[in-house]
Amino acid sequence: MASIRELGTDQKNYWCPGCGNFGLLNGVKRAIVRLGLRRDQVTAVTGIGCHGKTTNYLAVNGFHVIHGRVLPVATAIKLANKEQTVIGFAGDGDAFGIGMGHFPHAARRNPNITLVVHNNLIYGLTTGQTSPTTKLGHVTKTSPRGAFEEAINPISTALASNAGFVARGYVGEMDHLVDLMEEALRFRGFALVDILQPCVAWNRINTYDFYNKRVYKLGESGHDPTDLTAAYERAEEWSERIPIGVFYKVERPTYGDNFPVLAGEPMVRKKLDSGKVAKLISEFA
Amino acid sequence: MASIRELGTDQKNYWCPGCGNFGLLNGVKRAIVRLGLRRDQVTAVTGIGCHGKTTNYLAVNGFHVIHGRVLPVATAIKLANKEQTVIGFAGDGDAFGIGMGHFPHAARRNPNITLVVHNNLIYGLTTGQTSPTTKLGHVTKTSPRGAFEEAINPISTALASNAGFVARGYVGEMDHLVDLMEEALRFRGFALVDILQPCVAWNRINTYDFYNKRVYKLGESGHDPTDLTAAYERAEEWSERIPIGVFYKVERPTYGDNFPVLAGEPMVRKKLDSGKVAKLISEFA
Amino acid sequence: MMGSPTALENRITFLIGGEAGQGITRGGSVLGRSLTRAGLHVFGTIDYPSIIRGGHNFYTLTVSGKEVYAPDDMVDLVIALNKETALLHLHALRKGGGIVYDERIDFEEGEIPEEGVKLFSIPLTDIVKEVKGPPIMRNTVALGAALALVGLDTKHLEGVIAEAFAGREKVVESNVSAIRMGHDFAWAHHEFDGRFKTEESSPDRIMVTGSEAIALGAIGAGCMFYSAYPMTPASAVLHYLISKDQETGMIVIQAESEIAAVTMTVGAAYAGLRSMTGTSGGGFCLMTEGFGLAGATESPIVVMLGQRPGPSTGMATYTAQADLLFAIHVSQGEFPRVVVAPGDVDDCFTRTVEAFNLAEKYQIPAIILADKHILESHQSTQPFDDETIEIERGELIDVDEWTGEGEYKRYEITESGVSPKIILGTRGATMLANGNEHDEYGFTTADPVGVVAMADKRFRKSPRLVEDINGLEPVKVYGGSDPDVTLVGWGSTKGPALEALKLLGEEGINARFIQIVYMEPFPSEAFAKAMEDGGKSMLLETNITNQLGRLIKEHTGLGFDKAWAKYDGRPFNPGEIAAEARRLA
Amino acid sequence: MMGSPTALENRITFLIGGEAGQGITRGGSVLGRSLTRAGLHVFGTIDYPSIIRGGHNFYTLTVSGKEVYAPDDMVDLVIALNKETALLHLHALRKGGGIVYDERIDFEEGEIPEEGVKLFSIPLTDIVKEVKGPPIMRNTVALGAALALVGLDTKHLEGVIAEAFAGREKVVESNVSAIRMGHDFAWAHHEFDGRFKTEESSPDRIMVTGSEAIALGAIGAGCMFYSAYPMTPASAVLHYLISKDQETGMIVIQAESEIAAVTMTVGAAYAGLRSMTGTSGGGFCLMTEGFGLAGATESPIVVMLGQRPGPSTGMATYTAQADLLFAIHVSQGEFPRVVVAPGDVDDCFTRTVEAFNLAEKYQIPAIILADKHILESHQSTQPFDDETIEIERGELIDVDEWTGEGEYKRYEITESGVSPKIILGTRGATMLANGNEHDEYGFTTADPVGVVAMADKRFRKSPRLVEDINGLEPVKVYGGSDPDVTLVGWGSTKGPALEALKLLGEEGINARFIQIVYMEPFPSEAFAKAMEDGGKSMLLETNITNQLGRLIKEHTGLGFDKAWAKYDGRPFNPGEIAAEARRLA
Numbered sequence A, B: 001m002a003s004i005r006e007l008g009t010d011q012k013n014y015w016c017p018g019c020g021n022f023g024l025l026n027g028v029k030r031a032i033v034r035l036g037l038r039r040d041q042v043t044a045v046t047g048i049g050c051h052g053k054t055t056n057y058l059a060v061n062g063f064h065v066i067h068g069r070v071l072p073v074a075t076a077i078k079l080a081n082k083e084q085t086v087i088g089f090a091g092d093g094d095a096f097g098i099g100m101g102h103f104p105h106a107a108r109r110n111p112n113i114t115l116v117v118h119n120n121l122i123y124g125l126t127t128g129q130t131s132p133t134t135k136l137g138h139v140t141k142t143s144p145r146g147a148f149e150e151a152i153n154p155i156s157t158a159l160a161s162n163a164g165f166v167a168r169g170y171v172g173e174m175d176h177l178v179d180l181m182e183e184a185l186r187f188r189g190f191a192l193v194d195i196l197q198p199c200v201a202w203n204r205i206n207t208y209d210f211y212n213k214r215v216y217k218l219g220e221s222g223h224d225p226t227d228l229t230a231a232y233e234r235a236e237e238w239s240e241r242i243p244i245g246v247f248y249k250v251e252r253p254t255y256g257d258n259f260p261v262l263a264g265e266p267m268v269r270k271k272l273d274s275g276k277v278a279k280l281i282s283e284f285a
Numbered sequence C, D: 001m002m003g004s005p006t007a008l009e010n011r012i013t014f015l016i017g018g019e020a021g022q023g024i025t026r027g028g029s030v031l032g033r034s035l036t037r038a039g040l041h042v043f044g045t046i047d048y049p050s051i052i053r054g055g056h057n058f059y060t061l062t063v064s065g066k067e068v069y070a071p072d073d074m075v076d077l078v079i080a081l082n083k084e085t086a087l088l089h090l091h092a093l094r095k096g097g098g099i100v101y102d103e104r105i106d107f108e109e110g111e112i113p114e115e116g117v118k119l120f121s122i123p124l125t126d127i128v129k130e131v132k133g134p135p136i137m138r139n140t141v142a143l144g145a146a147l148a149l150v151g152l153d154t155k156h157l158e159g160v161i162a163e164a165f166a167g168r169e170k171v172v173e174s175n176v177s178a179i180r181m182g183h184d185f186a187w188a189h190h191e192f193d194g195r196f197k198t199e200e201s202s203p204d205r206i207m208v209t210g211s212e213a214i215a216l217g218a219i220g221a222g223c224m225f226y227s228a229y230p231m232t233p234a235s236a237v238l239h240y241l242i243s244k245d246q247e248t249g250m251i252v253i254q255a256e257s258e259i260a261a262v263t264m265t266v267g268a269a270y271a272g273l274r275s276m277t278g279t280s281g282g283g284f285c286l287m288t289e290g291f292g293l294a295g296a297t298e299s300p301i302v303v304m305l306g307q308r309p310g311p312s313t314g315m316a317t318y319t320a321q322a323d324l325l326f327a328i329h330v331s332q333g334e335f336p337r338v339v340v341a342p343g344d345v346d347d348c349f350t351r352t353v354e355a356f357n358l359a360e361k362y363q364i365p366a367i368i369l370a371d372k373h374i375l376e377s378h379q380s381t382q383p384f385d386d387e388t389i390e391i392e393r394g395e396l397i398d399v400d401e402w403t404g405e406g407e408y409k410r411y412e413i414t415e416s417g418v419s420p421k422i423i424l425g426t427r428g429a430t431m432l433a434n435g436n437e438h439d440e441y442g443f444t445t446a447d448p449v450g451v452v453a454m455a456d457k458r459f460r461k462s463p464r465l466v467e468d469i470n471g472l473e474p475v476k477v478y479g480g481s482d483p484d485v486t487l488v489g490w491g492s493t494k495g496p497a498l499e500a501l502k503l504l505g506e507e508g509i510n511a512r513f514i515q516i517v518y519m520e521p522f523p524s525e526a527f528a529k530a531m532e533d534g535g536k537s538m539l540l541e542t543n544i545t546n547q548l549g550r551l552i553k554e555h556t557g558l559g560f561d562k563a564w565a566k567y568d569g570r571p572f573n574p575g576e577i578a579a580e581a582r583r584l585a
């Protein structure tokens, strides 16, 4: 069982001082520790962006992939070795911009993986362009007159895509975040944890201060996470009050449950057997 | 103003006898006629699939593009010539499989175009594979034990993406379909018309008979199309009763409204002027 | 009446034509399989537009007591399920050939020439009605009739049909009746010279398509993961593998797009599975970035690229070899890769196994470059021998072999350039793969010395890879020494070229065919050697810019006396090749 | 103390270094612009890892009274905003060079050699405190000091800063004070020999990056639509164009992905707009299918491909020329296309205009193949002349010119291969574009004769396209006749190669540089001619497999005495080229 220290690497950390990613990484590490997992039992898949540096700093199995493709890679890895706890780390641009084509599909498939979205409402690594989650009116490098496309709402998008576990965390609420991550990692199925992660370099609107004034916990508000309609309604809140916590949670068979070949040992453990083909060949006589 | 006959081409029609696409095309033509548009005032953009043959049979401007890219092409065409009535024709696979990465973005941008989805819940042209809209348990060429991924729900996906006009039609209800298409085409903003289109070759479950027994009209059911929560709830209905009509309709500024350069004549009419660059060059002194 | 030339040499060509939806491919392949069981050799190919119902489809099946590599240019027996078929293919009917058709079809005067064409009217519709079958069964009746005309019994046809409808007694029964009634009617009323001598038979053969052979190759190679998005002509591999997933223990997925398909494949490879995807040009475009990810992360994946005519969506159901240079140079940056182009169903099987071995041994991506003609055509052959398969996993460290000392370095700088790879989940070891440039551990770096070291490591694989490939017959030579003319081609051109050699041989022209199998790394020496003393040379490719020719030029400086570019979406015909070669020789 | 060699020839190289976030690029470019205004020639380039804060960044700026094509290998004056910078670049400091640094930095004994290095300690932090500026302003103080050291006043620097903060009086004021205090402190306390003679000055020049030059070229060419997804090093074009959209009247869009970006671009081109997109390798992968759509539908689009080292995400902020063959062969199937590689900022401007003209005249897609080094480096030059721009729209039929007779045929079979194109919305005409193979009207077809006719039509454009390109100086030759050695390169290698010619010339070695500008269609004849009597030959490319060399081999059969592949992500240095050339000559 890895400790927080063991979950770190010797790599110099290059996130900006004060970046929300520090808290996020810390929260994830603490959840892994709570679950009592060894380093070799966890696989992290990261996209391209500031969030993507996570694989440099988290000492578990890792795959730093291409921009936007965290979900298909993570899904396949989970199928290949069902014993791994697979966590995807994506940016808001990574997950909902270039990677949008995969999100609803991962959600409806329901592989037993967790997707952590480092949602800073901006393109961090590429120096501050508009993100799909950037809110209306926000002036960025690529929206000089203010963003004018309605923002993608990760929560309602996940709900509409049949995701089984839909939650939002905030790096400024560490204990809550660790609880949330633990719950997500324990959830059997696809879990989205959209994490409010201030980018101190490029997003001067959605700051710690902005969130500290607004976030409230769904768990303390009487929200019923099995009520889809209520979840949709809470998902729309983003002004004076911003909910964090679990919006929706319902278990159903996972993607892996549907593959009979996954009943036994993990795929990666199976011996390759070229003999299996003989019978099939004979069917072509 | 084009007549139904003028809207047809001399191309032999190769849809299977009985295919829902015939009705769909007919409905669209009738709506165009009702709007009193000339052939040169309408542009049809089609994806790849049986639906894609529409540009062969509809005598307006047309662009038969690549699989899944109806929306970005249609969006750009509308920006280039805002006077055109731009209609995208996509399959369920085209729009929600390979093309899923564009759908939520088109919806949130709100270009003044209409997307018609030929939703046959199957991959028609490629001979009957599972589609993202194929319902659970449906046995197809690529789901021999029955589809086990929750189907994409075009209606809730559109709602979650902030689409301004979200509707469902059925080719077996022609007058209703023509009304719906007319309303969609008149709508200022992004309009989704998801059309139930039986595929007689590959989908033996979602047949005319299946729909005839189930569809009911939202317009006759007291549904309020400005109520988002109600729209989400109706979107979930798909068993004994399947709603058709307008789920949701709210106008807001269109994508084009946000480009100051679109205030004047259509972009395609502007003369190219290389002189404009002189002042900009001087800024680099 | 004089027998047709092919019939004389115990060879006959059928053409079954009708509308999409009339079961043309099914009919052709059922006939092909029956004749394969009869010990004959067959090659059958389908020509169809991208339309589900309607539109003219036809299946050409050449059958012989000797090996058949491609369908003949000319047809002996047309099985016309509609009138259009009879008229459209008259020009391809050999003198003395015949047309099997429903007696309800009326030919107008002059539509069919009075001489040289035999008309075999059969009450297809009436027989179907009699056995209470659906209209599509006219097909079956016609097959029975055709067998009678070529002098064969219906035993094997009945067997094949019975298996196809296994468990549905009634259906089998009515089909068998239909076959027999068709056969007996033709036997009683018609006569045709194309009788087979089955003593030349070679029994116990199989008939497969290229797609099936590739799928079987993948299964034999131990592929455990296949993820793809449907696209003609690659879909059949997906369909076959998904239909057999429980027997093979393979995970087979229809992904949401080609981007997902290839990146899933890379993910599975990272974890330690042999994994594969398949697509055609448009989908391959979408895989290019994921392909590069495999290259950068040294993840062994296999991509089957089934070519069809482009550009863009082009002609979905036709054939071409126009993606060669795209495939070789695909993705940004540089890394070793393999591109192998099978030329027949045997190649499809064995070369697929090779692709998996090379990919895993060198931890690189491999492309199997096929095309519609090879993927969708049926060919009879000796059953593939699974005993010949050797699975070489290279430096993959088994879970139990990991010693657990020190931190595992995914990208250890080694002399061979290959870094030993563990299986994901190996106790005590973590594995970091990284598509950014990285150090030995997989951590991102842009250090100018480190990145050169890593690039050099990757390219150090090349010499051994080239050596391996040289041992795999990367260039195959058919025909004798000191030829008058040498034909050069690749992929599905092999079949018609081999048939052309026979035709030329009959005329006393000594011809050679060089098949280039490995396109990357390019087997320059083997090819240059094969070209020695070859007489006049002719390059054959179904593309416009002679892509193989350009590759050959780059690698060997060699040119051709004639470079033939065919690009109408159809494969070469043996006859047209022979004619061109004759002109040149 | 002896002046450094460059100082003697009125040339000096600055290096400004520090952490990401300390405003290194800003500082370097502000200095470069000031010196440009002073009538000097500059070339400045930035080296930085893909990190927002922290990590070592440095900007190298070479300034001279004569043309500068690349930064020098050796530095005269290091402006060290942190200690690391001073230490890291000592090796590149010319003998007699100096280091400007904050007096608060303490060098330990032995860290800086006692001889040959001048230490210019400046109270950067104290001055910033005095003017109540933010820490980042130490940069500004240092620039003031540096100007004093090279004997220049601060007039232009103040001007540039004032414009940058226009409207923010207070900020301007404190910056100006900071500049002056830095200047005056250095003037009073330090001495350095690298004084500029500004009499060699050439006033009224501009300083731009390659990105800016390409953006300006696009604006000048009448581009009306730009859609892109951010990606280093292409993003700057997007940023610039979006910041000017109201002045230019261009629609500029940040798309949701590169797939959307390119297909939007194709849609706009179909409608009749000059349209463009820009990206780097990974994004280009995602554009390949849309690029093919442009090819098949004959939609004139321009794609700017800003190369960076691959494979895969590689090194986001470094440079390479490793996508050449990928770009040339990109997308399935075959169609004419243009690939042009600018070599300096002037090329960036003029070749972009050419790309638009060729694309539209031939209704084909064009690629501008740039790289990070050219896109992000600053170069001073004569202001681009918009009067020289000729917009050639080819056979585009103006809205009012349409006669309205008969049905419009988008793909009319013409002798030239170009089919007259209308603008979408032309009254009385409808236009059908189709990515499937099509007939003259645009309707889908797979007819074997029709599809060949359409492919032939497309390729009939090639001869005239080649002719046009031959008229556009597709190969440029620098240096004298009968050289000892000929250097061959492309893209951003031009700058260091031209500097190397100078260095070699000083040593009496007669060298020539051949720049290949058009890569596709490849200007074989022009290149072969340029190579005549060139002495020894050396190929220079920042890739591993010498991609241009392979292209040259394919097209001309020519080889090189030396082919130099550099692939550490850094551009060539003039000095290293000269050294290699010397060895060869």
Ligand SMILES: Cc1ncc(C[n+]2csc(CCOP(=O)(O)OP(=O)(O)O)c2C)c(N)n1
Pocket (backbone or CB within 6 Å): A048, A049, A050, A051, A052, A066, A067, A090, A091, A092, A093, A094, A095, A098, A118, A120, A122, A123, A124, A125, A126, A131, D229, D230, D231, D232, D258, D282, D283, D286, D313
């Ligand atoms: C195919 C491709 N397109 C574009 C890029 C450039 N790119 C790198 S990171 C990034 C976006 C970063 O935004 P986000 O995903 O929100 O991550 P963050 O940096 O904010 O964590 C982009 C556009 C890329 N690497 N690959």
Ligand SMILES: Cc1ncc(C[n+]2csc(CCOP(=O)(O)OP(=O)(O)O)c2C)c(N)n1
Pocket (backbone or CB within 6 Å): B048, B049, B050, B051, B052, B066, B067, B090, B091, B092, B093, B094, B095, B098, B118, B120, B122, B123, B124, B125, B126, B131, C229, C230, C231, C232, C258, C282, C283, C286, C313
């Ligand atoms: C990039 C790419 N991938 C795959 C295909 C093959 N393909 C053609 S149509 C189609 C799906 C058709 O399904 P749908 O979009 O629902 O249309 P339908 O035929 O049902 O109208 C596919 C996968 C393609 N043309 N391009």
Ligand code: SF4
Pocket (backbone or CB within 6 Å): A014, A015, A016, A018, A019, A020, A021, A050, A051, A120, A124, A125, A198, A199, A200, A201, A202, D052, D053
């Ligand atoms: S740019 Fe933003 S997201 Fe990236 S490291 Fe800095 S603060 Fe964090």
Ligand code: SF4
Pocket (backbone or CB within 6 Å): B014, B015, B016, B018, B019, B020, B021, B050, B051, B120, B124, B125, B198, B199, B200, B201, B202, C052, C053
């Ligand atoms: S396959 Fe289905 S969708 Fe396609 S034409 Fe036939 S019935 Fe219509």
Ligand SMILES: [Mg+2]
Pocket (backbone or CB within 6 Å): A049, A091, A092, A093, A118, A119, A120, A121, A122, A123, A124, A131
């Ligand atoms: Mg972000």
Ligand SMILES: [Mg+2]
Pocket (backbone or CB within 6 Å): B049, B091, B092, B093, B118, B119, B120, B121, B122, B123, B124, B131
């Ligand atoms: Mg469909």
